[in-house]
Structures are given as structure tokens and as C-alpha cells.
Amino acid sequence: MEFEGTAALTTDQVDRETARKAEAARVKAAHDQEFAAFAEASYHQVERILRSACRDREVVEDALNEAYLHGRVKWSELRAHDRPIGWIVVTARFKIMKDRQRCQREAAMAPEDLPPVPRSNIADVWEAQETLRGWLHQLPTRHAEVFQMAQEGFSNQEIARILGLTENSVRSYKVAARRGLRELAEEAGYTGPDGHRRQGVSRGSR
Amino acid sequence: MDLDDILALAETTPSPLELARARRVARAAQGQYDVSLAEGYKILVDADLVDPLTCDADEAARVARVAQLSKLGTVTWTAGGTEGVGRIFWSDEMARIFGHAPGTFRLTPDTLLGLVHPGDAGRVRAAVRAVWERKRPGEVGFRVIRPGGSIRHVHCHLEITTSQGEPSGIIATGEDVTTLELARRERRRLAVRSRMLCADPAARDALTGLATRGYVIDKVDRARRTTGGAVVVVATEPATRLPEALTDEDRDQLTAAVAGLLRTVVGSELTGGLVGSGLWGVLLAPAGDDAERLAARIVERFRNHLFNVRQKTVRLNTSAGVVHFGGGISASGFDLLVDGEHAARDARRNAASIAVLDQPVADGERADRCRSRVRHAVSANRFALYAQPIVDLQLNQVTRHEILLRVRSDTGEPVAPWAFLDMAERVGEILTVDKWVVDHALELIGRGAQTSHYQVNLSGRSLADPGLLAFVTEAIDRHGVKPECLTFEITETALIENRNEALAFATGIREVGCHLALDDFGTGYSTLTHLKQLPVDLVKIDGTFIVDLCRSPASQALVSMLVKLCAALGIRVAAEYVQDEQTIELLRNLGVDFAQGYRTGRPEPITVSRAEAQTVELELRFPPQYTALG
The missing domain is CATH 1.20.5 (Single alpha-helices involved in coiled-coils or other helix-helix interfaces)
Structure with a gap:
């Protein structure tokens, strides 16, 4: 029985093995596709969030490369997450933090030494983003990150969990960041057509 | 938008x-x-695979976990019930930041604050209270004193934790930022340093736009130590006597005009500048072959040029001396310029345009000639005394005068004495000059009403003479001068060679009743030790700190600290070279006692007016009672 069974099992096993392999290949192909779609949809958001807090563009890119690679390796688990983008942000942020702790990059340049944001006429998307980034870099890091994540559509709870903050803080940081940005914008001469009213409003909210 | x-x-x-x-x-x-x-x-993949969005630990634990992964320390405080104290604990990392092994410290809000530097504890307490009362996040930086006594800088973010919709406590996330803090301070220090650091202004003379005398001497000195070369010294002198009415400004204008012409002849490659009154030095190094031709060219241009002073044309008698020298000779840069000057004088005496020395004069011969020049000037009374008003900035009026020396040139023209005095000091003949000045100044003062306070200069080198004190006291008696109206200013304190004699003179002169001042304080080798050991009553801050006072924060810092220092030591402070109203105002605010300079009054010759027959009356003529406010 056993021998027969063995023989029968063997062919069966081979079949199953082949089927499993085919299934694995199918799953992998599906995951590959899923991952590619995820990367394409999430990359710009993660990049904008990280760059709102980190001035060094290359550091951000390195961190993103590693985070997405690890994301691909663990995609079979990540795909089950509510929003895998959260994990990518967390992973890339840790990578940047470790980098910074290793080489004390922050010590090399202090906010007070930052080159002033160039005053240009904001005519296109790229210029708007660059100007905004320049202003964000002048805000406290936490304010900048929270603000940018909110811009990318994350809820307060999501932001709190991804950045490791309390929800109370997220609410405060968001308000503080917007106030800081408005001040910087007004300082740079972007007061809108109705400058007085807006100034009054911002004074009132302080 | x-x-x-x-x-x-x-x-x-x-x-x-x-x-x-x-x-x-x-x-x-x-x-x-x-x-x-x-x-x-x-x-x-070393990262945690938990979905950050679905974990549902309580808020404090969640924040603490992220902090731990980021190598940040946390202190968690949970508000207590009716007791009001609550529970507090720190993470292992935070314990480490505070210098304690995890789990070895009994933490309460008070013991925790006890670990904070006393200077920062109040601020930390206020920050935490503000966060809790306003229910808004905050941050605070403070110093921690570790058990061994070492101090670390720590920065913490303070956040409100919420539990079941109610604020439940505070979590502080912090890290050791000592490295960052030190780097930030160093950056700030460097920024201040670079703002305060001034390029050496001594290299260019403001009036002539050429190198200063010191710079030329140093350049010549370098050339004689290395390559060798040649110096050309051009002596210029107005061919006719200038009208008496000429002011210093007119003379300065003439000097500037000569400098301009020299620049055009010499070009910008060669080092050249004013090395004495009416003496211009040019260095040719390493090759001095062209020196004679250059000298001849300069002399020719100068002789043919008509200079304008006050709508009058002036011709300059010009002659030049050329000194060739090899590399590695013993004669110093100063010596070579003196040789050049002597050669130029010889040329003039021989009615030649240039005189050439193929090598420097022997040291003894040069020194002899210098000494005899000084002695001759003294014995022939080829000096004139001027008085410059000094304003008391508190009273805003002239209360003092500095007696200044002018040397008469060959044509009898009084010229600034700095080059002459330098030479006299270098060949050890300054005592003769100083004695002449003391004797004549006291004579003039004694003949006058003695309504002002008079400041007379003495070289630091002269103080080494044991007979000086007796000479001065005798002169005071002989001329009937009130000693309390006299201040002796020690110039060139670097040259005080015999500390004992200097101290004996200083003490003695004060016992007589006179005051003692240090001139040109802050440059050269004037040391702070003098302020401690010499019985100084007044310090005159060197003019280099005053001319740029309004523009230079470095000068302001130095002057203000010097004023404080002197106040603490019981010494009054004067500023020289005061040139504008703004500077006066600034000096007054800084607490400087006296100001002296063109703004408050130029030096005027002390004249003896013989208006009434028989009686000889000294009248110090200074510009119509300037007050500091003009």
C-alpha cells in the first residue's frame, strides 16, 4: 500500500509541485503588478512628505530606494495593510533618521544658515512646490511633516500613527504649520488680493 | 496670489x-x-512589519515605541486621579541620557526636576505646566547634570496624550543634543568672529592711497633678508616757503597730490609710500637694476610739476637717493630707508638730482649721522610746539591741551615729527628731544595763565634715564608750573626697558602732583600689565580704534570693554583721532572721558603774543571755542 501509495503520491506530488510553482509564479506576477501600481501611485506622496522635512534630496532618494525594495520583498504581507504607504513612510523615515544619527548631518547646517528662499514669480507647479518646500524647511520639522501629510490626504489619526505623535499634537502642529506658512508667504509678498482681511484673520487666530 | x-x-x-x-x-x-x-x-528587512495604521495600543505606548525605534528617550506622565500627582516613568534610553542605569532611579516629578540643571529647572517646569494647561504640544531644551557632574544638553518635545477622548497625560520625547548644541554655538561664534575680524588696515594709508610706512619698512626688510634689491627715497620740499595761513588740510592735500603723481610714475606693481614728512620710499626687488632710471624719472616729473595749494602753484625741490643692497645683509629695512634719505639729502646738498649708494652705509656711520642730526636739531631749536585742545565729554568743553612737537624742515617748514622721533628713538637720542620738549613746554606753560591742563609726551625709552625725574621736577619749579596742571603721556610703552626706573619715575612724578597717562593704548606692545603696575591716571586709546569706531563693531567692542576695564581700575579714558560728530556721540555713550581730534580742534602753534610791550604773555590759540557739539 505504501509503495503503491508512494508511486501514486510521487506523480501526484510532481503534479502538485508543478501546480504550486505555476501558482507561485502567477502570484508573483500578480504581486509584481500590484507593487508596480502601488509604487507609481504612492511614490510622489512619500517623496513630498520626506522632502518637506529633509533638505538633502539625495538622502531622501536613497531612503526611498531602500524602503521600496524592502516593500517589494515583503509585499505579500504589506498588501494586507490598510494603506501600505504608511509602512513605506515609516521605513524611509527611520532610514533617514539613522543616516542623520550616523553622520550628524544636521550639525553641518543649521536652519539659521539656510539660503533664503529665492523670490520668484510662481508661474508653474514646479515653482510652487519648490517655494513651498523652501518655506516648509524653515518650519520645525514636525510641523512640516504633519502639514505635508495632511496635504497628501492623510487623516489626523493616520498621521499620528505613522509619525509616532499624539493626535492632539497633530492637530496643533497642523494649525501652527499653516500659520507659519502664511507668515512666510506674506513676508515674501504673497498676500492675495485682499491682504488686509487675511492679515486680520491671521492676527486673530494667534 | x-x-x-x-x-x-x-x-x-x-x-x-x-x-x-x-x-x-x-x-x-x-x-x-x-x-x-x-x-x-x-x-x-529589519523594519517592523506591523501595519502602523492598525495597531491599537494606547497613545503613550505607541509614541514611546516609535521613539524607542528612533533611539529617542521618553518620559511618560499619566495624570493621577484625586491625588493629583500621577505616575511618571522613563524609558531606558531616557534614563541613559540622564546618566542613570535603567531601573535604578526612583522617579517622581520632583526627583526628575532635581536632575535638571538648576538654571533650567524653572523653565522646564513652566513649559510642562503650559503644555498641560493649554493642552497643546510644546518643546523645551535644558541641561542635565549627570551623576558624575558632567553636563549634557537635552531637547524634548512635549505632547498631550489622550485616552477615551480625555487628556490623560504628557509624554516627552527627547534626545541628547549636546553635539548639535556645541556645533550651533561654534557656528555662531565663527559668524561673530568673521563679522568682527577686520583686515589689517595698516597696509594702505588713507591719505595717500599708498602703503604705510610700517608696511614699506617690512617689505624692504623682507627683501634684504631674501633677494636683495634697491630702495629709492625721494625727498620733496616746497621750493618757496608756504604761506603761514596754510592749514593741515591744505598740507594733506599737497601730500595727496604728490602721492597721486608718484603712483602714476611708479605704477602699481612696486611697493611705495610716504616714509617720512616729504620723504617717499619705493622698493625695487628682487632686481634693483632699474633703480637709478626710476629715481631720475621720478625726480624729473616732480620737478616739472606745478602743484596747486589754495589757488597757488607750488614747485617742489626734489632729489632722490638710491641704495642697492644684496640679500642677507645685516642692515634692517629701517636702516636702508635712512640710508636712502641721507643719500637724497646729499644729492640736494650737491645740487644733483640723485645720489647712489652701491651698498648700505656701515652701521656705526649711519648711527653717528642720525645722532648728530638729532643733536643738531635740538641745539639749533629746530622744533616748534603746538597745542591741540582736548574736550571733556561730560562737561562738553575744552579743559585740556596736548603739547605736540613739530620739527622744522630745512626750509623752516614745521612738519609732523613721527619719522624724526622714530629715528631718534632707534638711535637712542630720544631723551635729548624729550628734555627739550619738557623744558620748552613748561617754560611756555609757566608764562601763561595756566587755566588749562597740559599733557606732555615722554618716550618710554626716556624713562630708563635715572636723571629724568630730577630734570622734570627742576623744570617744574624753575618755570613755576602748577604740577596738578600737568599730565605726562608715556608714548612707545614697548620701549620701556628698565621697569624699575620707569616705575620710579611714574611714582615720583605723581608724588610731585602730576598725572600719568599711557599714549596709543591698545597697539604695539602696550600691555595690560602696565595698567596694573604703573600708577596710571589716564589711558589714551589708540586712534586706529577710533577712526572706524562708527563702522566697526569690533572697535566698539574693544573700546567699550576698555572703558569698563579702566573704570574698574580707577583710570580715565581719552580717545584720539576723533573726526566726526557721530564718533563723539558714540564715545560719550560708551563712557569715554575725553576726546581729541580734528573734530574738536586741530593743533595750533603756541604763540607768544607781544601785544603789550614789556609783558610777555602766552596765549594758547585754539579755534574759536569749539564745544564738542560744534
Whole structure:
């Protein structure tokens, strides 16, 4: 029985093995596709969030490369997450933090030494983003990150969990960041057509 | 356009560039993953695979966990019930930041504050209270004193934790920022340093636009130590006596005009400058072959040029001396310029345009000639005394005068004495000059009403003479001068060679009733030891700190600290070279006692007016009662 069974099992096993392999290949192909779609949809958001807090563009890119690679390796688990983008942000942020702790990059340049944001006429998307980034870099890091994540559509709870903050803080940081940005914008001469009213409003909210 | 418009513009769907980057990153990740599968190795993922969005630990634990992963320390405080104290604990990392082994310290809010530097504890307490009362996050930086006594800088973010919709406590996330703090301070220090550091202004003379005397001497000195070369010294002197009415400004104008002409003849490659009154030095190094031709060219141009002073034309008698020297000779840069000057004088005496020395004069011969020049000037009374008013900045009126020396040139023209005095000091004949000045100044003062306070200069080198004190006291008696109206200013304190004699003179002169001042304080080798050991009553801050006072924060810092220092030591402070109203105001605010300079009054010759027959009355003529406010 056993021998027969063995023989029968063997062919069966081979079949199953082949089927499993085919299934694995199918799953992998599906995951590959899923991952590619995820990367394409999430990359710009993660990049904008990280760059709102980190001035060094290359550091951000390195961190993103590693985070997405690890994301691909663990995609079979990540795909089950509510929003895998959260994990990518967390992973890339840790990578940047470790980098910074290793080489004390922050010590090399202090906010007070930052080159002033160039005053240009904001005519296109790229210029708007660059100007905004320049202003964000002048805000406290936490304010900048929270603000940018909110811009990318994350809820307060999501932001709190991804950045490791309390929800109370997220609410405060968001308000503080917007106030800081408005001040910087007004300082740079972007007061809108109705400058007085807006100034009054911002004074009132302080 | 305002912030909202900018935000709207920036917040768009991914741009083509961003999409391209996204695809590239995805492809790279996919590629590396596939290679790892094909080659059978594992890519290590050290990150936690928990979905950050679904974990539902309580808020404090969640924040603490993220902090721990980021190597940040946390202190968690949970508000207590009716007791009001609550529970407090710190993470192992935070314990380490405070210098304690995990679990060895009994933490309460008070013991924790006890670990904070006493200077910062109040601020930390206030920050925590503000966060809790306003229910808003905050941050605080403070110093921690570790058990061994070492101090670390720590920065903490303070956040309100919420539990079941109610604020439940505070969590502080912090890290040791000592390295950052030190780096920040160093950056700030360097910024201040570079703002305060002034390029050496001694290299260019403001009036002539040429190198200063010191710079020329140093350059010549370098050349004689290295390559050798030649110096050309051009002596210029007005061919006719200038009208008495000429002011210093007119003379300065003439000097500037001569300098301008010299620049055009010599060009900008060669080092040249004013090395004495009416003496211009030019260095040719390493090759001095062209020196004679250059000298002849300068002399010819100068002789043929008509200079304008006050709508009058002036011709300059000009002659030049050329000194060739080899490398590594013993004669100093100063010596070579003196040789050049002597050669130029010889040329004039011989009615030649230039005289050439193929090598420097022997040291003894040069010194003898210098000494005899000084002695001759003294014995022939070829000096004139001037008085410059000094304003008391508190009273805002002239209360003092400095007696200044002018040397008469060959044509009898009084010229600034700095080059002459330098020479006299170097050949050890300054005592003779100083004695002449003391004797004649006291004579003039004694003949006058003695309504002012008079400051007379003495070289630091003269103080070494044991007979000086007796000479001065005798002169005071002989001329009937009130000793309390006299201040002796020690110039060139670097040259005080015999400390004992200097101290004996200083003490003795004060016992007589006179005051003692240090001149040109802050430059050269004037040391702070003098302020401690010599019985000084007044310090005159060197003019280099005053001329740029309004523009230079470094000068302001130095002057203000010097004033404080002197006040603490019981010494009054005077400023020289005061040239404008703004400077006067600044000096007054800084607490300087006296100001002296062109703004408060130029030096005027002390004249003896013989208006009434028989009686000889001294009248110090200074410009019509200037007050400091003009």
C-alpha cells in the first residue's frame, strides 16, 4: 500500500509541485503588478512628505530606494495593510533618521544658515512646490511633516500613527504649520488680493 | 496670489517627472528582488512589519515605541486621579541620557526636576505646566547634570496624550543634543568672529592711497633678508616757503597730490609710500637694476610739476637717493630707508638730482649721522610746539591741551615729527628731544595763565634715564608750573626697558602732583600689565580704534570693554583721532572721558603774543571755542 501509495503520491506530488510553482509564479506576477501600481501611485506622496522635512534630496532618494525594495520583498504581507504607504513612510523615515544619527548631518547646517528662499514669480507647479518646500524647511520639522501629510490626504489619526505623535499634537502642529506658512508667504509678498482681511484673520487666530 | 493659491498649485497629481522617478524606483526594487530570488539570497528587512495604521495600543505606548525605534528617550506622565500627582516613568534610553542605569532611579516629578540643571529647572517646569494647561504640544531644551557632574544638553518635545477622548497625560520625547548644541554655538561664534575680524588696515594709508610706512619698512626688510634689491627715497620740499595761513588740510592735500603723481610714475606693481614728512620710499626687488632710471624719472616729473595749494602753484625741490643692497645683509629695512634719505639729502646738498649708494652705509656711520642730526636739531631749536585742545565729554568743553612737537624742515617748514622721533628713538637720542620738549613746554606753560591742563609726551625709552625725574621736577619749579596742571603721556610703552626706573619715575612724578597717562593704548606692545603696575591716571586709546569706531563693531567692542576695564581700575579714558560728530556721540555713550581730534580742534602753534610791550604773555590759540557739539 505504501509503495503503491508512494508511486501514486510521487506523480501526484510532481503534479502538485508543478501546480504550486505555476501558482507561485502567477502570484508573483500578480504581486509584481500590484507593487508596480502601488509604487507609481504612492511614490510622489512619500517623496513630498520626506522632502518637506529633509533638505538633502539625495538622502531622501536613497531612503526611498531602500524602503521600496524592502516593500517589494515583503509585499505579500504589506498588501494586507490598510494603506501600505504608511509602512513605506515609516521605513524611509527611520532610514533617514539613522543616516542623520550616523553622520550628524544636521550639525553641518543649521536652519539659521539656510539660503533664503529665492523670490520668484510662481508661474508653474514646479515653482510652487519648490517655494513651498523652501518655506516648509524653515518650519520645525514636525510641523512640516504633519502639514505635508495632511496635504497628501492623510487623516489626523493616520498621521499620528505613522509619525509616532499624539493626535492632539497633530492637530496643533497642523494649525501652527499653516500659520507659519502664511507668515512666510506674506513676508515674501504673497498676500492675495485682499491682504488686509487675511492679515486680520491671521492676527486673530494667534 | 496668496498661500492658498500656491498650495492649490503645488498640490496636484504627480508630475511626469515624479511618475518617471516612481517607475524607476519600482523597477529597481523589482529588479533587485528578482535577482535575489534567482540567486537564492535573502534581502534582510529589519523594519517592523506591523501595519502602523492598525495597531491599537494606547497613545503613550505607541509614541514611546516609535521613539524607542528612533533611539529617542521618553518620559511618560499619566495624570493621577484625586491625588493629583500621577505616575511618571522613563524609558531606558531616557534614563541613559540622564546618566542613570535603567531601573535604578526612583522617579517622581520632583526627583526628575532635581536632575535638571538648576538654571533650567524653572523653565522646564513652566513649559510642562503650559503644555498641560493649554493642552497643546510644546518643546523645551535644558541641561542635565549627570551623576558624575558632567553636563549634557537635552531637547524634548512635549505632547498631550489622550485616552477615551480625555487628556490623560504628557509624554516627552527627547534626545541628547549636546553635539548639535556645541556645533550651533561654534557656528555662531565663527559668524561673530568673521563679522568682527577686520583686515589689517595698516597696509594702505588713507591719505595717500599708498602703503604705510610700517608696511614699506617690512617689505624692504623682507627683501634684504631674501633677494636683495634697491630702495629709492625721494625727498620733496616746497621750493618757496608756504604761506603761514596754510592749514593741515591744505598740507594733506599737497601730500595727496604728490602721492597721486608718484603712483602714476611708479605704477602699481612696486611697493611705495610716504616714509617720512616729504620723504617717499619705493622698493625695487628682487632686481634693483632699474633703480637709478626710476629715481631720475621720478625726480624729473616732480620737478616739472606745478602743484596747486589754495589757488597757488607750488614747485617742489626734489632729489632722490638710491641704495642697492644684496640679500642677507645685516642692515634692517629701517636702516636702508635712512640710508636712502641721507643719500637724497646729499644729492640736494650737491645740487644733483640723485645720489647712489652701491651698498648700505656701515652701521656705526649711519648711527653717528642720525645722532648728530638729532643733536643738531635740538641745539639749533629746530622744533616748534603746538597745542591741540582736548574736550571733556561730560562737561562738553575744552579743559585740556596736548603739547605736540613739530620739527622744522630745512626750509623752516614745521612738519609732523613721527619719522624724526622714530629715528631718534632707534638711535637712542630720544631723551635729548624729550628734555627739550619738557623744558620748552613748561617754560611756555609757566608764562601763561595756566587755566588749562597740559599733557606732555615722554618716550618710554626716556624713562630708563635715572636723571629724568630730577630734570622734570627742576623744570617744574624753575618755570613755576602748577604740577596738578600737568599730565605726562608715556608714548612707545614697548620701549620701556628698565621697569624699575620707569616705575620710579611714574611714582615720583605723581608724588610731585602730576598725572600719568599711557599714549596709543591698545597697539604695539602696550600691555595690560602696565595698567596694573604703573600708577596710571589716564589711558589714551589708540586712534586706529577710533577712526572706524562708527563702522566697526569690533572697535566698539574693544573700546567699550576698555572703558569698563579702566573704570574698574580707577583710570580715565581719552580717545584720539576723533573726526566726526557721530564718533563723539558714540564715545560719550560708551563712557569715554575725553576726546581729541580734528573734530574738536586741530593743533595750533603756541604763540607768544607781544601785544603789550614789556609783558610777555602766552596765549594758547585754539579755534574759536569749539564745544564738542560744534
